[in-house]
Amino acid sequence: MxxxxxxxxxxxxxxxxxxxxxxxxxxxxxxxxxxxxxxxxxxxxxxxxxxxxxxxxxxxxxxxxxxxxxxxxxxxxxxxxxxxxxxxxxxxxxxxxxxxxxxxxxxxxxxxxxxxxxxxxxxxxxxxxxxxxxxxxxxxxxxxxxxxxxxxxxxxxxxxxxxxxxxxxxxxxxxxxxxxxxxxxxxxxxxxxxxxxxxxxxxxxxxxxxxxxxxxxxxxxxxxxxxxxxxxxxxxxxxxxxxxxxxRWQRAQGAFFPLGENLTPEAIAAQWDTVQDFTDPAYPTSPMDSFAPVVGNLQKSGGAEERGSRGEETPSRSPAPAPPTADGPQAAIGHEFEPKTQRYDERDLSLYALAVGAAADPLDKLELPFVYELSGDGFRALPTYAVTFPFSLLWQITSVPGLRFNPALLLHGEQYLEVKRPLPLKATVTNRARISHIYDKGSGALVLLDVNTFDEAGEELAFNQVSLFIRGIGGFGGERGPSAAANPLPDRAPDAVHRDKTTDNQALLYRLSSGDRNPLHADPAFAAAGGFDRPILHGLCTFGFAGRAVLRHFAGGDPARFRSIRARFTKHVFPGETIVTEMWQDGVRVFFQSKVAERDEVVLSHGVVELVG
CATH class of the missing domain: 3.40.50.720 (NAD(P)-binding Rossmann-like Domain)
Incomplete structure (x- = not known):
């Protein structure tokens, strides 16, 4: 009873x-x-x-x-x-x-x-x-x-x-x-x-x-x-x-219109049936869910507007999301994205370096070459600039067959970057991406996106692996995947500790340099909908701070000695907070973690940089 x-x-x-x-x-x-x-x-x-x-x-x-x-x-x-x-x-x-x-x-x-x-x-x-x-x-x-x-x-x-x-x-x-x-x-x-x-x-x-x-x-x-x-x-x-x-509320999938172009009443009228089509509805439960289509459209159109203004190829409009297949997320394994070409020069490299805290002291001779093209020691590119390459095509994840999901439920879990040689100071590069693995984590799916970047001669310049965790689409019966590499930190005091005080407008600066114009890093109202009392720093901005710290303390600021970097995103950083990066050297590898001093919380974990010996 x-x-x-x-x-x-x-x-x-x-x-x-x-x-x-x-x-x-x-x-x-x-x-x-x-x-x-x-x-x-x-x-x-x-x-x-x-x-x-x-x-x-x-x-x-x-x-x-x-x-x-x-x-x-x-x-x-x-x-x-x-x-x-x-x-x-x-x-x-x-x-x-x-x-x-x-x-x-x-x-x-x-x-x-x-x-x-x-x-x-x-x-x-x-x-x-x-x-x-x-x-x-x-x-x-x-x-x-x-x-x-x-x-x-x-x-x-x-x-x-x-x-x-x-x-x-x-x-x-x-x-x-x-x-x-x-x-x-x-x-x-x-x-x-x-x-x-x-x-x-x-x-x-x-x-x-x-x-x-x-x-x-x-x-x-x-x-x-x-x-x-x-x-x-x-x-x-x-x-x-x-x-x-x-x-609960029900919402039609709706119609997407490219940002940066003239939107007219006639264009909306032409898509009116799509606007009202409840064939495959969504069920938003929070303001963040409500913003999800905006995020998707910004990923598709917003980044293109910014990069296009620098003379790049502007991505074409994304097709409507594909319906799920019988195999679900597993059907997306091996999916190749449409290649995207982009151009960058010294201006883009300088802006990125400033966005990840370089030359906070303008008299710092070690970092001035990253932000000043006429530096007496010769202009250089920060190797971690290459993490911006995937953003030319990352928005295509929202239209991959088998991966029907709410963009608000996508989390950036880990990032791996390998640079094949020092980045040229200006180049036209082509980015090619494919989904290499999808693992079933129960509560969600872990999607590994491999992005290869090639120069004009077709030689590989950089490789990124972006680990994306998509909540709510797990349980499809796929492989759980290997356990994450632990990279345990040495049981001793750090060999070097680097402190960087971020500026109050750090997030705004980084979004201009990265190609990712997610309003979570700029709009207080959008941040509040995500549960934050103010906009937060992009995780890859913190990633850049850490990479710069290792480069400074263990490679003398020489990009030619930088081979790869990996880290896991664990917590957010608010602009104005202090990033403390603790580092331990073990041969050509440097293990690291980054904390926020004000909250004593680890924001990057499982970090390791491999240097050229």
Whole structure:
């Protein structure tokens, strides 16, 4: 027999609990051990008047059944007073169910400002006031469950309810943000859109249907979402008449239009069927998911705009993503990308060197040759500039057969670079890439992309292997692959330690030099959607800092002595932070790791540079 879910020791506030849904929630929670604050102003369904009778009746029912409850008669606009009632009588607060509501239905052209304002203040503002007052207590104790009440009108709209539907959808948006903010403190926030008969639905549903939609069919879901065993947060559910269903957004794949070209209404009209085609939809669940197509289009068009302005071949528009095959990700092994040609010169090499911290001291004679083409010691190219070559074609990963994925779920795991000889100071190079391996890691797929770069004579100049981890497409039955090389650090103090203070605009500088114009490194709003409080440094920028440190301390700044470099990306770096690279020499190999001094966190691990002896 299933163990009964209990709420002993928990304290709950239920607003609008004088009847209907709120009463059902209060009775069920109290019957299972919760101490309940029964809040109800006692007004009419249109928000007029007030009486204590509604809340008192429910409290009497709870106490008669042996439960514990106290009445509160405040408006939800006085949320702090409702919360204080729980603290005064029961000493704590664990659960908040925002259920109070009224109706003032009328068509939009007849709606008055008073009709709008009254609905807003009870539903959305009231939900804010009660939850805002409760929030500090829930966070500080490391436990809380919050329920917002939306409706079908809020999710889909309904004639005559512009005020009500706006407020109800606003509550959903509030819940989603609070779910993101509260999760790490074990404060979970979910939303229900109930189908239940009450005095509020009497005006929009037939009487026989109202009678069939019992609030008792909604209350069990609310109780489950409020229980300590529930771990769901940020979710929305339609519920009623013995039916419970999660609701999520659905988005068509849409049409992509090349950036940097004149986008016209006619172009959109020509692709209108594609814009509205839900044949193979996506299901975004976060702002980062929402931005995913933007990232994809930037990868396809943005980098091309930048490099094209320097005289390179501009990549052609990417075809629409290919449908998955029967073999799934494994079908992508051996896939060859369309080759891309690019040109670079001393200006590009200088900009890259500055972007990875070279010549922070303009009088540094060892690094001035990397940024000044007339240097007396002769201009040189930093070897790690070659990690920028793959970006001329990396965007093609979004259209590889068998690799249907959300670009927001792609992570850059490791990077390996081998330079065959010192990079020429100017060149036209051709980049060719193929997917060499795809490993099934369960939670995702590890994709190894081999990129070979050739000069004008067809001789190989550099080789990159880009390790990409794509979350959410694992479990296809492929090989798990070899364990990652450990490269254990020597058990002794580092042979050299190099500190570099990054500038506040380091990320902006690097994105101009790399060809990767991901807004995560420039746009505060985009960074916030990714969970960062400001834009972060590109991982390959940190990679360049580390390579430069090894070159300085163990090769005298001579690029001819640099053969290869490998590292794993473990943490982000914020512009303005200090990168500390610790290095240990073992013959021609130099092991390294990089940390952020301010947070004492390793940001590059498993690092090794091989030098020419």
């Amino acid at each position: 299933t163990e009964e879910l209990r709420f002993d020791g928990r304290v709950a506030i239920v607003t609008g609990a004088g009847g209907g849904l709120g009463r059902a929630y209060a009775l069920l929670l109290a019957a299972r051990g919760a101490q309940v604050v029964v809040n109800d102003l006692g007004g009419s369904m249109h928000g007029e008047g007030a009486t204590t009778a509604a809340a008192d009746r429910v409290v009497e029912e709870i106490r008669a059944a042996g439960g514990q409850a106290v009445a509160n008669y405040d408006s939800v606009e006085d949320g702090p007073r409702i919360v204080q009632t729980a603290l005064d009588h029961f000493g704590r607060l664990d659960i908040v169910i925002n259920n109070a509501g009224i109706l003032r239905d009328t068509s939009f052209h007849k709606m008055t400002e008073a009709d709008w304002e009254k609905i807003y203040r009870v539903h959305l503002y009231g939900g804010f006031r009660v939850t805002h007052a409760a929030w500090p207590h829930l966070r500080e104790q490391g436990y809380g469950r919050v329920i917002m009440t939306s409706s079908a009108a809020g999710l889909y709209g309904n004639f005559g309810q512009a005020n009500y539907s706006s407020a109800k959808l606003g509550l959903l948006g509030l819940a989603q943000t609070l779910a993101a903010e509260g999760q790490k403190r074990n404060v979970l926030v979910n939303t229900i859109a109930p189908l239940a008969g009450s005095r509020l639905t009497e005006t929009i549903l037939p009487p026989d249907l109202v009678a069939a939609l019992k609030p008792e069919y909604v209350a069990p879901l609310v109780a489950w979402l409020c229980h300590e065993r529930n771990t769901a947060t940020g979710q929305t559910f339609e519920v009623g008449a013995g039916w419970v269903s999660r609701v």
